Amino acid sequence: MKKILITGGAGFIGSHVVRRFVKNYPDYEIVNLDKLTYAGNLANLRDIEAYDNYRFIKADIVDAAEMSQLFKRENFDAVIHLAAESHVDRSISDPTAFVMTNVIGTVNLLNAAKDSWKGDYERKRFYHVSTDEVYGALGETGMFTEETAYDPHSPYSASKASSDHFVRAYHDTYGLDTVISNCSNNYGSHHFPEKLIPLAINNIKNELPVPVYGKGENVRDWLWVEDHARAIDVIFHKAASGETYNIGGHNEWKNIDLIRLLCSIMDKKLGREEGASAGLITFVTDRAGHDLRYAIDSTKLQRELGWVPSLQFEEGLEKTVDWYLENEKWLNDVTSGSYQAYYETQYHGR
Ligand code: NAD
Ligand code: DAU
Numbered sequence: 001m002k003k004i005l006i007t008g009g010a011g012f013i014g015s016h017v018v019r020r021f022v023k024n025y026p027d028y029e030i031v032n033l034d035k036l037t038y039a040g041n042l043a044n045l046r047d048i049e050a051y052d053n054y055r056f057i058k059a060d061i062v063d064a065a066e067m068s069q070l071f072k073r074e075n076f077d078a079v080i081h082l083a084a085e086s087h088v089d090r091s092i093s094d095p096t097a098f099v100m101t102n103v104i105g106t107v108n109l110l111n112a113a114k115d116s117w118k119g120d121y122e123r124k125r126f127y128h129v130s131t132d133e134v135y136g137a138l139g140e141t142g143m144f145t146e147e148t149a150y151d152p153h154s155p156y157s158a159s160k161a162s163s164d165h166f167v168r169a170y171h172d173t174y175g176l177d178t179v180i181s182n183c184s185n186n187y188g189s190h191h192f193p194e195k196l197i198p199l200a201i202n203n204i205k206n207e208l209p210v211p212v213y214g215k216g217e218n219v220r221d222w223l224w225v226e227d228h229a230r231a232i233d234v235i236f237h238k239a240a241s242g243e244t245y246n247i248g249g250h251n252e253w254k255n256i257d258l259i260r261l262l263c264s265i266m267d268k269k270l271g272r273e274e275g276a277s278a279g280l281i282t283f284v285t286d287r288a289g290h291d292l293r294y295a296i297d298s299t300k301l302q303r304e305l306g307w308v309p310s311l312q313f314e315e316g317l318e319k320t321v322d323w324y325l326e327n328e329k330w331l332n333d334v335t336s337g338s339y340q341a342y343y344e345t346q347y348h349g350r
Contacts, residue, residue, distance in 0.1 A: 003075065004076065005079045010044055012190050012192060013129070014082040015044035016228070023048065024233070028053060031056075033057045034056070034057075034083065038342075039086065044190045061101065061105035067109055068111070068112045072116050080127045081106065085156070106128070106166055107163075110170045121177055126177065126179075127235070129181060129183070132248065134152050135150060137292045144182070164180055180244045181246070182296075185220040185222050186222075187316065188224055188323075189320065189327070197320065198324065201320070202324070215283065217254055221250070222249055246298050251309070259281060
C-alpha cells in the first residue's frame, strides 16, 4: 500500500499519469492535487473519478501553509510533481506566474516533504517531472543527454530549470530521495489547444488559419503522452535516489512538415480534397527567443530501465486526430470563454 500525491493531475500529462496509476495499481491510493487553472480540467478524468483508490483535492501549491498542513495530515509515501504553468508563449507575456507556480510552488512542496518526512527519507520519494527545454537549443546536430549543461532561454524554461536545481539541492543538502525526468514534446488526447498540435487540429477542423511561427523550421522531438506516462511509472519505481533520466521519442519534426502531415491526415478524416487544409497554413511573426531545435538522447533510460517508445508518430497523430474529432464537446468546452480572449491577444495582428 502506497499513498501517492500527484500534482497537476487534471492537466494534459498529469491526467494520463493519474489514469495509469489508478488503473494499474489498485493497491495504491492516488491523491490528485490541482488548482484547476485554465489548463486543469476534471473532465479529463471522468472515466476514473469513481475508482475507490482515487481522490481529488483542489489546492494551490503556491500556498506554503496549506502544503505543509496537507503533508502532515496525509502522510504521503511519495510525490509525483507535474503541476506547472507549461506554455512558453504565456511565460513571455506573464513570467511572474511561472516563477510563482514553477519555482515557489515546487519549493513549497519540497519543504512540506522535507519537514513531514524527517527521519523516514529512505522510504519516501519526491519525483519531479521536468522538460528538455532546460537544456536550451540545439543547432542542426547533436542531442541533449543528462550531462548537457542547463541553458534555458524562455521564462518558462528558466523557471523549470530553477525548480530542477532546487530538487537536486534538497537531495544533496537534506538527503531527500529525489528523481527528475526531462521529457521532450508530448502529444495525444486531452492536450490543451494553446499548444501547436491541438491548436492546429482545432483550427483545421474549423477552417481557420493555422499559425506557424517564423518559417516553420524549428524542430521538436515528439513523444506519445502515454509513452511519457509509462516512462514516469518505470522511473518512479526503479530509479535510484538522486537520478535524472531524459525521455524522448527519437522523433524529430520540423514544425512545417508536421503541420503539412496533420493537414493531410485531416483532409482524409474530414473528407476534404487532398491539399485543401494546407491552404490554411499562415506564417506569422516568430516567437521571441524561439529555440531552434530540441532532440533527446534517451539511451540511459532505455539501457538502465528498459523503456522504449511504443508508437510510431504517424499512427499516434492519427489516433490524436480521431480523439479530437470524437470529443467535440471537450474541445468546444475548453475553447469557449477565456480561450477566446487568450487567442485574440496571442495571435491578433501577428
Ligand atoms: P498542463 O498545463 O496541461 O497542466 C498543468 C496542470 O497543473 C493543470 O492541471 C493546472 O491546473 C495545474 N496547476 C497549475 N498551477 C498550479 C498550482 N499553482 N497549483 C496546483 N496546480 C496547478 O501541463 P502539461 O503539459 O500536462 O505538463 C505537465 C508537466 O510536465 C509540467 O511540469 C511540464 O513542465 C512538464 N512537461 C510537459 C511537456 C509537454 O510537452 N507538455 C513536456 C515535458 C515536460
Ligand atoms: O519540449 C518540451 C516542452 O514542449 C514542454 O516543456 C512545454 O510545456 C510544452 O508546451 C512544449 O513546448 P513548445 O514551446 O515546444 O510547444 P508548443 O506546442 O508551444 O510549440 C511547438 C512548436 O511549434 C514551437 O517551435 C513553436 C511552434 N508554434 C507553436 C504554436 C502554439 C507555432 O509555430 N505556432 C503556434 O501557434
